[in-house]
Amino acid sequence: MAIIKSRGKESEGKLKRLAILTGGGDAPGLNAVIRAAVKTVYHQCDCEILGVKDGFDGFLETGGVNPLTQADVRGILPRGGTILGTANRGNPFAREVIHNGQVVIEDLSGQIIDAIHALNLDVLIVVGGDGTLRIANELFQKGVPVVGVPKTIDNDIYGTDFSFGFDTAVNIASEAIDRLHTTAESHHRVMVLELMGRDAGFIALHAGMAGGADVILIPEIPFHLDAICYKIQERVRSGSHFSIVAVAEGARPFGKEQVFAIPGSETYAARLGGVGNLVGKYINDLCGIETRVIVLGHLQRGGSPTAFDRQLATRLGSAAVRLALNNGFGRMVALQGQRITDISLDEALSVPKRVDIHGDTLQTARALGIAFGDETLPEEVYTH
Ligand SMILES: Nc1ncnc2c1ncn2[C@@H]1O[C@H](COP(=O)(O)OP(=O)(O)O)[C@@H](O)[C@H]1O
Numbered sequence: 001m002a003i004i005k006s007r008g009k010e011s012e013g014k015l016k017r018l019a020i021l022t023g024g025g026d027a028p029g030l031n032a033v034i035r036a037a038v039k040t041v042y043h044q045c046d047c048e049i050l051g052v053k054d055g056f057d058g059f060l061e062t063g064g065v066n067p068l069t070q071a072d073v074r075g076i077l078p079r080g081g082t083i084l085g086t087a088n089r090g091n092p093f094a095r096e097v098i099h100n101g102q103v104v105i106e107d108l109s110g111q112i113i114d115a116i117h118a119l120n121l122d123v124l125i126v127v128g129g130d131g132t133l134r135i136a137n138e139l140f141q142k143g144v145p146v147v148g149v150p151k152t153i154d155n156d157i158y159g160t161d162f163s164f165g166f167d168t169a170v171n172i173a174s175e176a177i178d179r180l181h182t183t184a185e186s187h188h189r190v191m192v193l194e195l196m197g198r199d200a201g202f203i204a205l206h207a208g209m210a211g212g213a214d215v216i217l218i219p220e221i222p223f224h225l226d227a228i229c230y231k232i233q234e235r236v237r238s239g240s241h242f243s244i245v246a247v248a249e250g251a252r253p254f255g256k257e258q259v260f261a262i263p264g265s266e267t268y269a270a271r272l273g274g275v276g277n278l279v280g281k282y283i284n285d286l287c288g289i290e291t292r293v294i295v296l297g298h299l300q301r302g303g304s305p306t307a308f309d310r311q312l313a314t315r316l317g318s319a320a321v322r323l324a325l326n327n328g329f330g331r332m333v334a335l336q337g338q339r340i341t342d343i344s345l346d347e348a349l350s351v352p353k354r355v356d357i358h359g360d361t362l363q364t365a366r367a368l369g370i371a372f373g374d375e376t377l378p379e380e381v382y383t384h
């Protein structure tokens with residue numbers, strides 16, 4: 001379905017009441033989406049838009065859904081985070097609640113749907129990552145008119161070339177690599193930088209290349225510790241007594257599991273973390289080169305979005321309203337090439353987006369000599 005071009009207030013008399021929520025981890029650009037949606041509503045249709053607090057939770061609490069005016073969105077374009085609040089714990093279809101002192105799992109989706117009806121919402125715009133959009137799609141299957149906007153610093157949503165937040169995260173991470181070069185070179189050390197991304201290696205790959213990392217480890221390519229050590233020692237032999245390793249939190253040694261900081265439960269997804277330490281310890285102890293490990297963490301999601309993310313978020317937020325005015329329910333706005341288009345949520349969620357290990361970006365990195373830990377080594381160096 002193509003998004004209609006705006007031709008004035010053509011939707012008058014159709015949609016009356018829209019609502020918007022932000023879900024999942026915060027990403028730079030969320031406020032730009034909210035601002036663009038609110039401005040588009042006020043300029044393109046004779047209707048109102050409400051803001052839902054803290055993801056879907058706003059529907060479950062008194063005062064959790066409130067009108068959004070143009071004054072509410074003034075000045076928020078460069079601000080990180082989301083003025084609406086967000087949540088990435090607690091799927092409303094399987095929520096931990098306490099009953100008589102006991103933790104039980106309940107499906108609260110009925111309460112959310114009732115709240116949506118009570119509010120007379122004609123459409124709910126859901127700005128979120130794969131998890132939040134999956135919840136949105138389940139609500140759509142139950143009759144809620146939903147429009148999705150892809151959000152994630154991880155860039156792991158299929159059907160859109162980029163999600164906003166990714167560019168900002170890559171910029172922050174590549175600047176971190178620039179700064180780590182200082183200590184690496186001065187102290188002749190290896191600096192290992194652990195980056196976010198869940199099961200996708202986009203942040204590590206793009207920031208690693210932009211920052212000139214020597215080794216990049218991503219979930220899509222299980223690594224051998226020997227291969228990392230070989231690359232670092234090869235650099236030493238050629239006169240470079242320092243190395244930078246960019247490792248995605250979801251990367252894992254060949255034949256082994258990912259490393260988790262906190263295990264998952266029935267209702268909470270496990271939290272990745274620790275692979276940087278695993279790699280760093282090996283390089284320090286067994287490769288024999290002094291190593292430090294840095295976990296960049298939530299710095300990657302914090303602060304002001306880049307101009308690219310502001311622009312992308314603005315286009316997506318506005319397009320979501322125009323898609324709603326065109327009754328494009330159950331669909332997600334997306335960037336494909338230079339165009340904003342839309343695809344069904346079913347299609348967007350049908351397959352996770354991952355780094356194409358045969359693609360041009362990977363080929364370029366390999367052509368530059370960047371190691372991914374899967375390189376074939378001379379027979380005599382295999383130890384682990
Ligand atoms: N595969 C899934 N199916 C249903 N719900 C999910 C799924 N993955 C995550 N969720 C829920 O969606 C919410 C947000 O997911 P998360 O991945 O943290 O954020 P995002 O929306 O940014 O992807 C969480 O409450 C989580 O319980």
Ligand SMILES: O=P(O)(O)OC[C@H]1O[C@](O)(COP(=O)(O)O)[C@@H](O)[C@@H]1O
Nearest residue numbers: 024025088129152153154196197198
């Ligand atoms: O903020 P939390 O709960 O620690 O979550 C961390 C996760 O959120 C992210 O920053 C973003 O993931 P989502 O897009 O799924 O929200 C991941 O890169 C990271 O693994």
Ligand SMILES: [Mg+2]
Nearest residue numbers: 024129130131
């Ligand atoms: Mg997710």
